Structure formats: C-alpha cells, structure tokens
Amino acid sequence: MSDIKIRATLSGEETTVKCLMSHPMETGLRKDSKTGELVPAHFIEEVVCKYKDEVIMTANWSGGVSKNPYLSFKFKGGAAGDPITVTWKDNKGETQSASDQIKG
Template sequence: MAGSIMIRANKNGELTTVKALIKHPMETGLRKDKKSGKKIPAHFIQEVSCKHAGKEVMSAQWGASVSKNPYFTFRFRGADKGDRVTLTWVDNQGGSESGEAEVA
C-alpha cells in the first residue's frame, strides 16, 4: 500500500498536534462479497505508533472495529519546529508502512 499515510504536525505553544489519515480497507472478516457470497478475509491495522527524536510519543492497539481509511489526531510535548515525526502501522496480514512529517 504505497503512500497510504498522509500526516501533518503543527506546533502551537508547547504542544505539537499530529493529524493522520491512513488509507486502509479495515475489513472485519464478517462481511460477504456480494458477487461470490464468500466472506471477505479480515484485514485491519493492529498497531499504530509515532516517534519523535527516537522516542515513542504515541502507541495504539487497534482492532477490526476501526473504520475504513481511519483519521486520527493526538498531541505531545517536546518537539520543535523543523523536527520530524514518524508514524508507523502494522496490520494483521503482516503489512506495514511508515510516513514522516516535519513539524511546522
């Protein structure tokens, strides 16, 4: 899934706000294909993490109930403008991707 993460990071005062949109199907494994009638295999993000300056500033465990193409936001302290943040996800089928943004 090349290019599946869109990420922005903006500093306002002491807090840096990170906003991210991940393009991912997030299938529960419960839906059926309308044409074949067969179940669509589960395919969802299990872990999301964000690092700044080599330190993890956010970590989340997700499951099948998160919607398709999830959007989320979080804040953390300690970044300066020009720093970089890296967001990484791993799904239940072994797929993963990372995206990076410069703090504005």
C-alpha cells in the first residue's frame, strides 16, 4: 500500500516520469495557528528513482518543496512494460516505495 502515484510514458526515445507523493512537508518554521507553537519539521529528505535496477535520479530535498510533492524527470531509453520505482525517506525515518510500468 502506497500513496505514491507514478505515471511513466514513453515518447520516441524518451521516457517521462511524473510522480505525486503524499506528505505534509513541514519545514519546522511554521507556527500552528491555534496554539502558536512551532510545528515540528517533517519532510522528505531523499527520493530515489529507478528504472529497472538502475538509479536514474536521486533527489535531496529540504522542507522548501511544497506539500504533497510533485516530481517529474526524464531519461533516454525505456520500453513499455519496464518497471519504474520511486522510493522516498523522510527526516523521521519513514519510507515509502512504489513502482509502475512504462506505458508506450
């Protein structure tokens, strides 16, 4: 069970991957409007994107990435049906992973 949505499409020689993750992405600098206390930082630090077993991109983030992060990247090659895997890890050590197949 995962909240990462992945859509990978092949067009010519390029595969474009778009993904959407569910995460609050708290910077740790925001104050709760009711209590006035700082909301503790809780954000994704690292996202690893893989095509088959090959790492295509590693993203390192701060809390400056918007809530429920969107990420898109491209690579050369890929074929319909090949797997794309996206894994994230946040500053509390939680992690989530999802994969989907490339659509031709």
